Amino acid sequence: MTKKRMIKSAAVSAVMFVFVFMGNPAFSQSHDLARFETAKKYFKSGLQYFNRMQYLAACEYFRKAVKELPDYYTARDYLARSYKLAGYYDSALKEWESVHEASPMSVAITSKIDSLRFKQSSPETGFTDRNLVLFATYKSSSYKKEGFPYPVDMALDGEKNLYITSFTTGRIVKVDANGRISDVFQPSLNSKLYGIDCLGGRLAVSDFSGDSVYILSVGGKKLLKFGGSGGNDGQFHGPEGVSFDRKGMIYVVDSGNNRVQKFNQEGVFILKFGEKGEYEGQLNGPTDVAVANGKIYVTDTGNRRIACFDDSGNFIGNLAPEGLESPRGISLMEGRLLVSDEKKGLLIFDPGTGESKWINSWEKDKKGFTRLISSVADRDGYLYCLDYNNQCVHLFSPARKRYSNLDIEITSVDTAKFPVVAIYANIRNRDGTPLYGLDANNIKITEDGARIGNIYIDYLKKSLPSVSFALCVDRSEAGREYHNELAWLSDFILKKMKKNDSLKVINFNGDYWEGNRFDWSRRRALKAVKAADYGKGPWMRIRSGITIPLPSSIMPGAITYRYTLYPSRNRMKSLPG
Numbered sequence: 001m002t003k004k005r006m007i008k009s010a011a012v013s014a015v016m017f018v019f020v021f022m023g024n025p026a027f028s029q030s031h032d033l034a035r036f037e038t039a040k041k042y043f044k045s046g047l048q049y050f051n052r053m054q055y056l057a058a059c060e061y062f063r064k065a066v067k068e069l070p071d072y073y074t075a076r077d078y079l080a081r082s083y084k085l086a087g088y089y090d091s092a093l094k095e096w097e098s099v100h101e102a103s104p105m106s107v108a109i110t111s112k113i114d115s116l117r118f119k120q121s122s123p124e125t126g127f128t129d130r131n132l133v134l135f136a137t138y139k140s141s142s143y144k145k146e147g148f149p150y151p152v153d154m155a156l157d158g159e160k161n162l163y164i165t166s167f168t169t170g171r172i173v174k175v176d177a178n179g180r181i182s183d184v185f186q187p188s189l190n191s192k193l194y195g196i197d198c199l200g201g202r203l204a205v206s207d208f209s210g211d212s213v214y215i216l217s218v219g220g221k222k223l224l225k226f227g228g229s230g231g232n233d234g235q236f237h238g239p240e241g242v243s244f245d246r247k248g249m250i251y252v253v254d255s256g257n258n259r260v261q262k263f264n265q266e267g268v269f270i271l272k273f274g275e276k277g278e279y280e281g282q283l284n285g286p287t288d289v290a291v292a293n294g295k296i297y298v299t300d301t302g303n304r305r306i307a308c309f310d311d312s313g314n315f316i317g318n319l320a321p322e323g324l325e326s327p328r329g330i331s332l333m334e335g336r337l338l339v340s341d342e343k344k345g346l347l348i349f350d351p352g353t354g355e356s357k358w359i360n361s362w363e364k365d366k367k368g369f370t371r372l373i374s375s376v377a378d379r380d381g382y383l384y385c386l387d388y389n390n391q392c393v394h395l396f397s398p399a400r401k402r403y404s405n406l407d408i409e410i411t412s413v414d415t416a417k418f419p420v421v422a423i424y425a426n427i428r429n430r431d432g433t434p435l436y437g438l439d440a441n442n443i444k445i446t447e448d449g450a451r452i453g454n455i456y457i458d459y460l461k462k463s464l465p466s467v468s469f470a471l472c473v474d475r476s477e478a479g480r481e482y483h484n485e486l487a488w489l490s491d492f493i494l495k496k497m498k499k500n501d502s503l504k505v506i507n508f509n510g511d512y513w514e515g516n517r518f519d520w521s522r523r524r525a526l527k528a529v530k531a532a533d534y535g536k537g538p539w540m541r542i543r544s545g546i547t548i549p550l551p552s553s554i555m556p557g558a559i560t561y562r563y564t565l566y567p568s569r570n571r572m573k574s575l576p577g
Contacts, residue, residue, distance in 0.1 A: 039069035043078070050078060051412045055086040073099050080112070085411060132383060132396040134362055138179055140391040146181045147391075148173040153241070153288075153329065153374045154386050154393065155198040157218055160378055163203060164386070164393065165193040172196065172205065172220070175393075185220030195253065195288065199244035206239040206252060213239060213252055215267065226267030231257050234269035241288030241299070241329070245311065251289045251296060258283045260298055262313070273313030278303050281315035290330045290337070297337060297351075299327040306330065306339065308351070321349050321356045329374035329386070338375045338383075345369050346385060362396075468518060469493065469503040473529060476509040480534045490529045494522040509535050
């Protein structure tokens with residue numbers, strides 16, 4: 001959550017927050033009134049800078065107030081807040097510890113100290129609490145043409161970008177950490193993509209219909225292709241799951257041949273293991289593979305079990321957790337196996353202890369999986385579950401991690417429209433990520449022990465209107481001679497943009513195409529404008545009645561404009577959308 005953003009509303013959560021406003025400063029009777037008046041003057045000056053979010057300047061005045069009156073604890077508290085918001089965590093901790101010594105029973109100060117100490121220590125990671133809370137759902141239909149119909153597998157990179165394979169379209173859809181599609185790429189027009197894994201900026205993707213495996217960059221660039229149809233070494237018959245090990249070796253489930261093949265980073269065949277059957281070391285319609293600590297775990301779907309091999313292909317044993325019916329996807333999380341059973345749901349299984357837990361529904365059994373075929377967990381313990389029938393990804397958060405030990409800081413207080421008082425606050429989880437899904441029922445404000453009512457959280461919807469732009473650039477041959485002026489002319493608009501605005505570049509001649517999707521980046525927009533993609537065809541005269549349609553992705557309620565760059569020096573026309 002940015003500093004200028006009010007508390008964002010979404011789904012209701014079961015948390016109440018207390019903003020504590022400290023009253024008059026506590027100071028000993030021995031201090032004379034003159035020193036107090038001087039300290040108060042410094043405090044008021046510091047508060048003005050604080051509310052303008054100029055935290056270093058605020059620190060200077062709060063320090064003067066504390067120096068004048070050391071037990072002016074309200075000033076010391078604001079000094080700590082300013083230090084923290086300016087990035088000086090050690091200084092903030094020192095000041096809050098001083099306040100805590102004077103008021104050890106203050107829950108708010110204790111919470112601030114605990115939160116700051118946690119931030120300075122090693123972050124807590126992993127799925128330590130198995131109680132899950134639905135955090136978000138990414139539906140293919142909500143992304144329209146860029147969706148992922150009939151998804152079969154997914155993988156995460158180090159930036160929490162999610163890569164989803166769409167079997168029917170043969171596309172890979174890249175979803176960023178905020179749930180927005182940031183890219184779509186397709187290795188081949190005739191592919192039926194199935195399994196996917198990510199390691200070190202590289203994606204391994206299996207093509208079920210093409211009997212091959214692609215190695216791609218996370219940007220979609222094709223780096224390598226290997227395989228071919230057949231049953232010989234290095235050939236496939238319907239490859240499905242793929243997995244990297246830590247060394248970059250690639251394991252591919254050759255489902256039609258009932259085996260797993262291992263390749264090096266260049267796609268060179270190394271070894272194979274498994275054959276059709278139901279006995280030890282044999283497989284029946286395997287679907288996915290996961291690698292950890294020198295062990296290879298394979299979902300032996302037809303035999304309703306997990307087969308385990310070492311990295312040399314030697315059989316170790318079979319795992320048959322109770323209730324397993326149709327295991328499809330498999331991945332690892334802190335030494336545990338995440339097994340996606342398309343009939344039963346998600347199995348979290350510890351191969352060392354045999355401990356297991358099934359998850360197939362949530363929200364008091366009102367919602368559940370219809371056909372779960374893949375699950376992955378990120379480094380912070382968030383769980384992504386791919387439901388094939390519903391064509392969506394459910395994102396779950398550990399309940400304890402979402403709702404406890406929150407980091408709450410007031411960054412500014414705006415009294416310009418008094419008696420309306422706007423409080424700008426950052427609310428984050430312990431790991432520093434923003435907490436979404438709050439509404440007015442989750443906020444409790446008290447002042448001098450009295451609760452303040454009539455709270456609403458849509459203040460910024462009126463205060464910060466956004467604007468969406470479409471720059472329509474003439475790319476006909478007649479416009480080529482004006483190419484150098486295009487970026488110069490466009491920059492007049494781009495310099496006025498703010499981060500809550502968005503811009504799209506549309507090129508046109510005999511046809512039209514996107515040069516840049518809607519976003520706020522001036523650099524990306526200029527790069528798109530500077531592209532010299534000129535071709536044949538008359539330029540489309542918007543002022544003569546031909547318009548460039550804008551997509552429906554523009555923010556509801558936003559002001560929309562179309563700007564057309566004509567092939568005439570310093571000439572621009574604005575058309576309201």
